[in-house]
Amino acid sequence: MSLTPNYLENRLCLNVLANSVENAKDCYEAAEGHVILGVLSKNYATDEAAIEDMQKYQAATNNALSVGLGAGDPNQSAMVSRLSRVLQPQHVNQVFTGAGTSRALLGQDETVVNALVSPTGKVGYVNIATGPLSSQEAAAEVPIDTAIALLKDMGASSVKYFPMKGLAHKDEYIEVAKACARHDFYLEPTGGIDLSNFEEIVQIAVDAGVKKIIPHVYSSIIDPETGDTKPADVKALLDMMKNTLK
Known part of the structure; x- marks a missing residue:
C-alpha cells in the first residue's frame, strides 16, 4: 500500500474532496x-464507521486518501x-497542536502530516493557535520560520496555510513559501482557491523553490447539484500544474 502521494514531476500533488468512492x-x-x-x-458519527468507509476509498485509489x-x-x-x-493513509490534515499526536500514532515518517497555520495580516508571521482550545484564545502570532521549526520538532511534514481567501494574503503567502523553501518543508495553500487563481498560487510556490506543494481546491470545483x-x-x-513546471 502506497504511503506517499504521487507527485507530478516529484513536486506537485492536488488535494480535492471526494463525495463518494466513484467520485474519488x-x-x-x-x-x-x-x-x-x-x-x-x-461526516462520520463513529471511528468504526469512518474506518470502514475510508478503507473503500483506499482500495479504489491506491491509498490516495487524505x-x-x-x-x-x-x-x-x-x-x-x-x-x-x-x-x-497517504495524507493527514491536522491543526497545529495535533500534528505530533498524528505522527506518533502513525508510527512512520512517510505519510504526509500537515499542520494548520493562519494568516495574521503581518508578512512573515502566522497564527499557530489553531487547536481545539487555543483557537478559542487570542491569536499566537509567531515568525513563520519559528512555526516551521516547531512543526519539524513535532514530526509534521508541511504547512497548511488556511484560510488564504485566494490571493487576499498574497504578500504573506509569498513569505510563507520562501520560508518553506528555506527549511526544506512542504506547503499546502488552502482556502478560496479556484480555476481563476490556482495557477498563480501554485506558481508562487514553485518560483520560491518549495520542494513539494499540495494545493487544496474544494468548494469552487464541486457541482452544487450532486456534491x-x-x-x-x-x-x-492538472493541466495548470503541468504548465507551472515547464
Whole structure:
C-alpha cells in the first residue's frame, strides 16, 4: 500500500474532496494519479464507521486518501489521529497542536502530516493557535520560520496555510513559501482557491523553490447539484500544474 502521494514531476500533488468512492476514482483518473482525495472525519458519527468507509476509498485509489478534519474544525483533531493510526493513509490534515499526536500514532515518517497555520495580516508571521482550545484564545502570532521549526520538532511534514481567501494574503503567502523553501518543508495553500487563481498560487510556490506543494481546491470545483468534485475541473487543474513546471 502506497504511503506517499504521487507527485507530478516529484513536486506537485492536488488535494480535492471526494463525495463518494466513484467520485474519488473519477478524480484520481482525471488527475492521472497526481491527487489525494479528501474524506472528512466530521461526516462520520463513529471511528468504526469512518474506518470502514475510508478503507473503500483506499482500495479504489491506491491509498490516495487524505483524512480530513472538516472545514479545519479543530474539534476533529483527535478523531483524525485515531483514524490515521488504523488507516495509514497517504495524507493527514491536522491543526497545529495535533500534528505530533498524528505522527506518533502513525508510527512512520512517510505519510504526509500537515499542520494548520493562519494568516495574521503581518508578512512573515502566522497564527499557530489553531487547536481545539487555543483557537478559542487570542491569536499566537509567531515568525513563520519559528512555526516551521516547531512543526519539524513535532514530526509534521508541511504547512497548511488556511484560510488564504485566494490571493487576499498574497504578500504573506509569498513569505510563507520562501520560508518553506528555506527549511526544506512542504506547503499546502488552502482556502478560496479556484480555476481563476490556482495557477498563480501554485506558481508562487514553485518560483520560491518549495520542494513539494499540495494545493487544496474544494468548494469552487464541486457541482452544487450532486456534491461531486467535477473531474473535468480536476483535469483542468492538472493541466495548470503541468504548465507551472515547464
